[in-house]
Amino acid sequence: MAKVYACTGSCKAIIKVEQFEQGLTKCGAKGCTMRGHDFRPVEQCPDCALKFAEGKLQTCPECRPL
C-alpha cells in the first residue's frame, strides 16, 4: 500500500505525500463538493489504484484476495 492524500469530494483528486508537505493541503478544484477542505490521508493500492482508509488494510482485497 502506498500512502497518498485524497480529496473526498466530487473531484476525487489524488496527491502525493511530497505535494502535501509542500503546501498543497486543500482541494482547489472548481465545482468540487469538498473545495477548500483538507485532503485526507489514504492508502492506495499500487496495482489497481483502489483507495482505502489509512491503516485499515495491509493488502488489497482486489489484487490479493484473502
Ligand SMILES: [Zn+2]
Ligand atoms: Zn476536490
Ligand SMILES: [Zn+2]
Ligand atoms: Zn489492488
